[in-house]
Amino acid sequence: MTIQVDTREHKHEWERIRKQFDCAGVDYIRSKLWVGDYMSLDNPRLIIDRKKDLQELIGNVTQQHERFVAELIRAKDKGIQLIILCEHGDDIQSLTDVYFWDNPRLHMTYWHTVNGKPRKSLKYPKATKGESLYRSLKTIEQKYGVQFVFCNKNDTGAEIIRLLEVTDGE
Amino acid sequence: MNKPQGYDEVQLGGDFTPAELGGHHMIIKGVREEKSKSGKDMIVVAFDFANHDKQPNYFSKLFEEDIRPDKKWPNTGTQYILTMDSKDANKANRTFKSFITSVERSNNFQVEWGNNFCEQFKGKRVGGVFGIVEEEYNGNVKKKHRLRWFCEDAKVDTAGVPEPKLLNNGSGSSNDFTSIPADAGDEIPF
Numbered sequence: 437m438t439i440q441v442d443t444r445e446h447k448h449e450w451e452r453i454r455k456q457f458d459c460a461g462v463d464y465i466r467s468k469l470w471v472g473d474y475m476s477l478d479n480p481r482l483i484i485d486r487k488k489d490l491q492e493l494i495g496n497v498t499q500q501h502e503r504f505v506a507e508l509i510r511a512k513d514k515g516i517q518l519i520i521l522c523e524h525g526d527d528i529q530s531l532t533d534v535y536f537w538d539n540p541r542l543h544m545t546y547w548h549t550v551n552g553k554p555r556k557s558l559k560y561p562k563a564t565k566g567e568s569l570y571r572s573l574k575t576i577e578q579k580y581g582v583q584f585v586f587c588n589k590n591d592t593g594a595e596i597i598r599l600l601e602v603t604d605g606e
Numbered sequence: 607m608n609k610p611q612g613y614d615e616v617q618l619g620g621d622f623t624p625a626e627l628g629g630h631h632m633i634i635k636g637v638r639e640e641k642s643k644s645g646k647d648m649i650v651v652a653f654d655f656a657n658h659d660k661q662p663n664y665f666s667k668l669f670e671e672d673i674r675p676d677k678k679w680p681n682t683g684t685q686y687i688l689t690m691d692s693k694d695a696n697k698a699n700r701t702f703k704s705f706i707t708s709v710e711r712s713n714n715f716q717v718e719w720g721n722n723f724c725e726q727f728k729g730k731r732v733g734g735v736f737g738i739v740e741e742e743y744n745g746n747v748k749k750k751h752r753l754r755w756f757c758e759d760a761k762v763d764t765a766g767v768p769e770p771k772l773l774n775n776g777s778g779s780s781n782d783f784t785s786i787p788a789d790a791g792d793e794i795p796f
Contacts, residue, residue: 527729532666535679536636536652538725571675 437462437601438477442469449488456593471511472518476600481515484596487522490537494564497572508580519583519599523592531573531584537566623661624751625682625736629765631659632734634709635679637724640686647689649724651705652679653753656731682752705756708732712759733757737768747773 439457441450443466457464469475472483485507487493496504511518528534541563545556576582587595635652642648655664665683672680687705691697706717712731717723737754740747754768 530666532635532669535669536728538636538728575675 437597439464439596439600440469440475440477441466442473443467445473445486449486452589453486453593453596457597460593460597462593462597470514471507471516474596474600479600482517482519482600483511484519484521484599486592486596487520489524490522490528490534490539490569491541493520493522493573494539494569497569497576498564505580508576508582511582512580517581517583519585521585521587521592521595521599523587523589526588528586530586531570531577533586534566534573535570537569539563539565539569625655625664626661627736627738627751627767629757629762630661630734630736631656631759631762632732634727634730634732635665635683637727639724642686642688646692649687649689649702649705651685651687651727653683653685653732653734682750685753701755705732708756708758731759733759733762733765735762735765735768738770740771740773742773 439462441464445453454464465477469483472485474484474486475482487496508518522528528537541560542558542565544559546559547554547556549555573584577584585595585599632653633656635654637652638650640648640650654666655661657663665680668680668683669677685705687702688699689702691699709715709727709730709732710717712733715730718726733756734753735755735757736751738749739752739754740749742748749770754771757765
């Protein structure tokens with residue numbers, strides 16, 4: 437299997453994943469992809485879009501919502517199965533875990549002065565809760581046929597190979 | 607007629623499999639601090655049956671099968687535990703202490719009080735004993751399989767089935783957990 441890696445994949449992240457591909461003895465080429473970041477040349481109908489953590493996904497479904505949805509529609513219109521691989525870490529292994537995720541931003545505080553007295557306040561009181569993010573991702577899953585898969589950063593390369601190989605064998 | 611959206615995912619009536627009575631190996635999905643309707647401090651514990659339990663991921667499956675947009679974690683996989691004794695405001699609630707102790711013994715760890723209290727329970731093991739509980743719902747009495755008490759994970763396999771807790775004769779232990787909220791009815795899958 438040869439994996440095509442999008443040229444816009446972040447340099448630092450790609451270096452990490454490239455080492456994992458090298459360890460697994462998998463071939464790869466760098467070339468721009470229509471959508472997503474990783475695709476097997478044997479099956480251009482399945483593409484993996486990597487997200488570094490749930491905060492990046494929150495950015496996609498909130499601030500960059502239009503751009504994100506445009507990419508999902510582009511994939512769907514071309515009959516491409518898009519898998520969003522989120523390498524958040526051990527505590528998030530499924531969409532259900534996202535429901536129980538406690539966004540650390542909800543607890544971030546900062547000091548400021550009110551009437552000359554120091555006061556501690558929440559920095560991001562409206563940060564997205566796990567439950568809200570779960571509902572957004574579930575809607576995306578149903579509406580655009582996207583699959584969400586979760587892994588640890590140490591396993592991203594192996595997980596990309598596994599996901600692309602599974603579909604090759606089907 | 608076009609096929610309605612979500613048709614394939616809807617569970618057939620009568621397909622519901624209740625939680626088996628007796629002991630279960632469980633995993634804590636989340637704990638949060640809340641106030642009860644009467645303003646008392648309580649914790650809300652969401653749990654699931656562990657991968658090695660006789661009904662692995664039972665509540666996750668119920669949750670995933672629920673296609674309502676405003677769905678919540680199944681009520682039978684949630685416990686509301688008051689932190690203070692309902693009769694003595696200076697004493698911790700026995701059920702609360704039982705929960706903490708069960709988690710501590712099941713995971714060989716010590717609970718840390720203060721900030722981030724709730725976060726430390728996530729993913730921890732605990733045992734649970736399920737029994738029949740009679741509950742009134744919209745004027746009808748229903749027998750439900752509910753968590754009766756938490757226990758040490760190592761004691762799950764030897765746990766028996768508790769006596770049913772019935773509405774009229776008050777049999778069974780008076781343990782227990784605080785009443786389920788009135789708005790939790792729509793989470794009950796019967």
